[in-house]
Amino acid sequence: MLAVVLARKNFREYDQFITLFSAESGKIEVLAKAVKKINSKNSAHLEPCFLIEVEVVGNRDFNLLAKAEPIEVFKNIRLDLTKIRLVNYILNFLNKIIKPNHPEEALFSTLVGFLAFSHEQENINLFLIEAFIFKTLCHLGFYQELNKCVKCEQEIQMNKQGEYFFSLSSGGVLCQQVECHAEDVVKFDSEIWELLKNLMNKDWNFINNLQINSEDKEKIQVFVKNIGEYYLGFSIDVFCEV
Ligand SMILES: [Zn+2]
Secondary structure: OEEEEEEEEEEOOOEEEEEEEEOOOEEEEEEEOOOOOOOOOOHHHOOOOEEEEEEEEEOOOOEEEEEEEEEEEOHHHHHOHHHHHHHHHHHHHHHHHOOEOOOOHHHHHHHHHHHHHHHHOOOOOOOHHHHHHHHHHHHOOOOOEOOEOOOOOOEOOOOOOOEEEEEOOOOEEEOOOHHHOOOOEEEEEHHHHHHHHHHHHOOHHHHHOOOOOHHHHHHHHHHHHHHHHHHHOOOOOOOOOO
16 A cells, blocks of 8 residues: 555664555554664665555554555655755654544645655745645644635625634634624734635645745744644644754
């Protein structure tokens, strides 16, 4: 089956537990025997920026890696420190949030597309992280309604200050009728609203080329972090630029 390596953990002298994200079975942990021996054929292919074909033997509780072969090598990721850090961040994030043995085919395709894009692009906009988190939440069923009032489905309008109302507990934007009020309303302006829609709907190339001022970028970072933490129930580390 097709897979991407999310993490590797040493076990005994020559073995490793490999956490895979596979198209077929979602996240699975497999034991790779003798993978740390110098003549291990599998070891070189168990890198985070490879799309690999793996053969796994075992059952739901215990899996042994029989074979790993590269299908795509996104080698440019390894040549660029920013790309490596960004991809590692994304893989760690996925490792934390994906439940084992639960297929997430659309999310898997999104990840492979993201790796291919990162490999091909000369310059990577770190804003892709927020986009990845936001898209991942949608894949996992935590879709945020941004187009119409999430409660009454009517068209939303800005208030006099040019702001939209958004509620995490309701899962989207709200109109300003009293009936559609929520306790946890946050307000954001139309630029942030447009940016959020872009993160959700546009492809990597479009998002990579967005010109965003640092103030809006920070607002989006906080917003996506809050949404992620609210739905996933754990803290999301902020990616530190170097
Ligand atoms: Zn409403």
